[in-house]
Amino acid sequence: MNVSAQHSLTEKLRIGAARVGIGGPVGSGKTALIERLIPAFARRNVSLAIVTNDLVTAEDANRIRRSGLIDPKRVAAVEAGACPHTVIREDPTLNIAAADDLEAQFPDVELILIESGGDNLASTFSLDLVDWWMFVIDVAGGDDIPRKNGPGLIKCDLLVINKTDLAPHVGVDLELMNREATAARGGRPLAFTNCRQQEGIDDVADRLMSEVLFR
Numbered sequence: 001m002n003v004s005a006q007h008s009l010t011e012k013l014r015i016g017a018a019r020v021g022i023g024g025p026v027g028s029g030k031t032a033l034i035e036r037l038i039p040a041f042a043r044r045n046v047s048l049a050i051v052t053n054d055l056v057t058a059e060d061a062n063r064i065r066r067s068g069l070i071d072p073k074r075v076a077a078v079e080a081g082a083c084p085h086t087v088i089r090e091d092p093t094l095n096i097a098a099a100d101d102l103e104a105q106f107p108d109v110e111l112i113l114i115e116s117g118g119d120n121l122a123s124t125f126s127l128d129l130v131d132w133w134m135f136v137i138d139v140a141g142g143d144d145i146p147r148k149n150g151p152g153l154i155k156c157d158l159l160v161i162n163k164t165d166l167a168p169h170v171g172v173d174l175e176l177m178n179r180e181a182t183a184a185r186g187g188r189p190l191a192f193t194n195c196r197q198q199e200g201i202d203d204v205a206d207r208l209m210s211e212v213l214f215r
């Protein structure tokens with residue numbers, strides 16, 4: 001994490017919940033990752049709230065509310081009405097307001113996960129909105145994705161490569177993907193997950209515990 005991000009994180013923690021972005025292409029498994037992280041944070045006694053972003057619906061928020069994993073009132077929906085990155089980067093006002101509202105309703109909240117709508121590889125989060133962010137790609141999108149050097153993949157605090165269970169079915173060499181993604185990120189961290197079989201989820205949760213919540 002760079003110095004300004006660290007500073008922003010320290011400032012934010014002093015006045016409220018830490019805010020963590022989850023971005024990535026359509027269908028890479030952002031909502032599935034949140035559904036796995038909710039119980040992982042419950043086991044770690046972290047008070048959680050969630051903001052989802054969709055284009056013109058509240059589809060992802062309703063899916064999480066229906067899951068029974070979290071109090072539905074702790075899930076807020078933002079309808080972007082535009083390219084998803086506009087409301088997480090250019091003008092994050094709607095998302096900041098949604099997170100502020102959750103904090104006002106639930107003063108004990110320690111961590112707010114903000115899921116972007118599915119976007120392209122150039123999608124990034126404003127540090128006015130989040131303190132730390134993940135970018136989720138999936139194995140089925142192709143093992144050439146890390147070689148494309150998209151800003152989302154390069155700049156995020158943690159790259160998550162999901163759907164490892166599909167690797168044998170789509171001819172992806174996970175070791176090669178690991179080497180190329182690590183090189184593209186200059187050695188910064190990445191995690192492999194399989195949300196279907198809950199693999200790698202605890203590693204992601206533990207990283208957030210130490211890097212974001214300092215616990």
Ligand SMILES: Nc1nc2c(ncn2[C@@H]2O[C@H](COP(=O)(O)OP(=O)(O)OP(=O)(O)O)[C@@H](O)[C@H]2O)c(=O)[nH]1
Nearest residue numbers: 025026027028029030031032117118163194195196
């Ligand atoms: N095989 C497999 N399927 C997965 C995994 N994670 C998610 N999926 C499936 O991939 C599809 C998309 O997952 P979502 O969690 O909806 O993806 P998303 O990134 O939130 O999608 P958008 O919000 O539309 O951008 C669903 O059918 C999931 O069940 C995984 O690790 N393995």
